Amino acid sequence: MTDTPAKYPQMPLSPETAQQIAAGTLRDPFGVLGLHEAEDETHWVAVFDPGAVSMTVLMEGKEFPLGHFDGVPGVFCGMVPARAPYRLRGTNADGDMWENEDPYRFGPVIGEMDEYLLGEGTHQRIWEVLGAHVKEHEGVKGTHFAVWAPNAQRVSVICDFNSWDGRRNPMRLRGATGVWEIFLPGIGEGTPYKYEIIGAQGQLMAAKADPVGFGSEHPPATASVVRDITGYGWDDDGWMHHRSEKNAHNAPISIYEVHLGSWKRKADEGNRPLSYKEAAVELVDYAKEMGFTHLEFLPLSEFPFDGSWGYQPIGLFAPTVRFGPPHEFRDLIDAAHQAGLGILLDWVPGHFPTDVHGLGQFDGTALYEHADPKEGFHQDWNTLIYNYGRIEVANFLISNALYWLEEYHVDGLRVDAVASMLYRDYSREDGQWIPNKDGGRENLEAISLLQRTNSICYGEVPGIMTAAEESTSFPGVSKPVDAGGLGFGFKWNMGWMNDTLDYIARDPIHRRHHHHQMTFGIHYAFSENFILPISHDEVVHGKGSMINKMPGLEGEKFANLRAYYGFMWGHPGKKLLFMGNEIAQWAEWNNNDQLDWAATEYYTHAGVQTLVRDLNFLYRETPSLYVKDCEPGGFEWLEANDMDASVFAWIRRGGPDDPEVVVACNFTPIERMGYRIGLPAKGKWRMALNTDAKEYGGEGRGDMNGVTAEDTPWHGQDHSAPVTLPPLSTVILVRELD
Structure with missing residues (x-):
């Protein structure tokens, strides 16, 4: 009618x-x-x-x-x-x-309390309000969109629904919060969208992706995509209940660092990378078989440029669609947890790219970034720096950290480029930076952000861990916030990495002149809770693969690398190894291709792979190698000064009932027969690992049946034994209990 x-x-x-x-x-x-x-x-x-x-x-x-x-x-x-x-x-x-x-017949969705907290900049879970949420509102199914753009004159959702015409669905401004919202009926899962913004000066901005979007189009397309992230059925209760024990300072932590796009590819399908669901089987099974305790992924937040490896993200709340939608990323995490593996994500709060669809000049003003390039522009990376002092921006980043921990059951975050955040003069000449309010070089706002992030994450999500990639001597990175620290659980030991890699790359004849590079790390080994990292940064951009860093002929290269890995696993500190290093591939890492898995067909490469596996399991099964990784009571030098022989030896200790471990390294190509080493207890000491063993590609030299302590004081110990140290090797002895 x-x-x-x-x-x-x-x-x-x-x-x-x-x-x-x-x-x-x-x-x-x-x-x-x-x-x-x-x-x-x-x-x-x-x-x-x-x-x-x-x-x-x-x-x-x-x-x-x-x-x-x-x-x-x-x-x-x-x-x-x-x-x-x-x-x-x-x-x-x-x-x-x-x-x-009619979208304009529907009332607001955002409630008064959410509005208040958003306006105050204290809404710890902004993803529950902002972004695109599939829901039923006033009896109609659709999607609610909300975005922060306080200086905009108009914000519209544009998508296929409205022919990407920003005039058709302008949003409602929610008072002083600067948040715009609209409910679009009939819009659902999988819909690409952007925000069209008229800026503060009336200028029409380039269409923007959603800062809190849960999905994105496949690059090079740049639209956000509506993703319903609710309703996933986790099956990892067992892991979640015990994960605090797995991430503790006294736990064995051995991390396999992975760039998911190049770990393994499907050559018969256009050389595509594995999907999240495929990685949930192949990668998880491999990491478990290799004895690693955690997988750490290079950034998986959506990013436009493959060559950035994810370190220039735009969609901080969107798992990259390169490998599948959000629920399939959860499948990968769930599978890892069921296999007993923790998941760590690289997290990048230090900078963001200048792509026009990103956060830069989001509402026509320097909203997320500093307006002054002396504070807001990274000269090294041509990226923008967050304005950490703006409470809404700090809240955005803190909430993003919580998002991954809560919504995706991620077990920890490794924070990238922390040093660049801590110092206002990072990589800047005089006159290119602005001092803090006290006239100093420290970035007080960034320090506060990191402290708040760690305090909130540890407080809200039990059992997680955070780790800082921090390359300076900034004090207290892994000390609690209430003790004046930054509050991280762990810090990457970049000094140890640089010193030891420099040493091991030298011809053995010259190593005696650089002996201190292998011992110096102990002087500060317990000043922080350290992770020993051999990361992706060490095998790219002309630095050479790990095997190619080693001196000598081919056999000596492999022996050097095996000895170095033995040194690393015997040294105090948690372990991190980038993919491909465990198979000693010759080529540098190439993010556009898979690892050289064919190399494992050769016994030398397969031997290194087997060694890394055995080191991992020995580490996990031997409390004295991990319980006091972060405590000085877990380490004692036996021989730190034999530079002429390039020999190092030390004791590792755990709890009072844990058998001690003695580690000895010979970094010359000369066999040291009968080299006397002090032992902290009498009795039999079994050879738990010898990097020269034939199964690792070595010659099988050394005391494979172990040694027996003699009542001959040596190295400050009441007992000792003559030990054969094969050329370019590390041996690990474990006291047998009576």
Whole structure:
């Protein structure tokens, strides 16, 4: 039935307002569009649809045609009898007809408390409010969009639904919060979208991806994608219940660092990388078989440029779609947990790229970044630096850290480039940086951000860990915040890495002149809770693969590398090894191809792989090698000064009932037969590991049956034994209990 009033009352819209609607410049679209009540208690509906030549309101089983303004295409307005739910029916010039809900008939979604916390900058879980949420609102299914853009004059959702026309779905501004929102009925999972923004000065910005979007298109496409991240059925209760024990300072932690796009590829399918679901089987099974305790992924937050390896992210809340949608990323984490493996993610709060669809000049102002390039631009990476002192930006980053820990059950975050955050003069010359309020070089706002992030994450999510890639001597990186530290659980030991790699790359004849490089790390080994990292940065950009760093002929290269890994696993500190290092591949890491798995067909490469596996299991099964990784009581030098022989020996201790371990390294190609080493106890000492063993590609030299302590004091110990140290080797002896 059609009810057509005999005469329309005066249009409640002025021609000027209609022009603003059609031009997309109306500041308050919800004040005009949709259903409204006039002063005389009559009701009217205003609609904008530039593709329509006629528009009808369908309400309570009746039809109410709307009038339109001459010379203002697409703007319709007319009276309806009541305030009630309705639908719209439009017709275009070709006679095509469609029906849809009117987004402007729906009330706000964001509640008062969320609005208050967002405005205050203390909403720890902004992803529950901002972003695109598939939901039912006022009895209709659709998606709620919300975005922070406080200086914008207009923000619109653009997508296929509205022909990517920013005039059609401008959003509602929520007061002083600077948050804009709209509920779009009928929009659901998989819909690409962006925000079209008119900036603070009235300029039309490049369309922006959603800063809190949960999904993205495949690069090089740049739109966000609606993803429903609710309702995943986790099956990792066993892991979650015990993970605090797995991430503790006294736990064995051996991390396999992975760039998922190049770990393994499907050559018969266009050389594509594994999907999350495939990695949930192949990568998880491999890491478990190799004895690693944790997988650490290079950044998986969405990023536009493959060559950045993820370290220039734009979609901080979106797992990269390169390997699958969000739930499939959860499949990978769930599988890892069921296999007893923890998951760590590289997290990048230090900078973001300048791509026009990203955060830069988001609402026409320096919103997320500093306006002054002396504070807001990274000269090394040509990226932008977050304004850590702006409470909403700090809240955005802290909330993002919580997001990965809570929504994806991630067990920890490794924070990238912390040194660049801590110092205002990082990689800058005089005159290129601005001192802090006290005249110093420390970035006090970034320090506060890191402290708050660690305090909140550890406080809100039990059992997790955080680790800092921090390359300076900044004090207290892994000390608690209430003790003046930054609050990280662990810190990467970059000094140890640089010194020992420099030493092992030298010809053995010269090593005696650099003996201190292998011992110096102990001077500060317990000043922080350290992870010993041999990361991706050490095998790329001309630095050479690990095997190619080694001196000598081919056999000596492998022996050097095996001895170095033995040194590393015997040294205090948790372990991290980048993929490919465990198979001693010759080539540098190439992010565009898979690892050289064919190398493992050769016994020398397979031997190194077997060695790393056995080191991992020995480490995990021997408490004295990990319980006091971060305590000085877990280490004692036996021989630190025999530079002429390039020999090092030390004791590792755990709890009072844990058998001691003695580690000895010979970094010359000369066999040291009968080399006396002090032992802290009498009795039999078994050869737990010898890097020269034949199964590792060695010659099988040494005391494979172990040694027996003699009552000959040596190295400050009451007992000792003559030990054969094969050329370029590390041996690990474990006291046998009576």
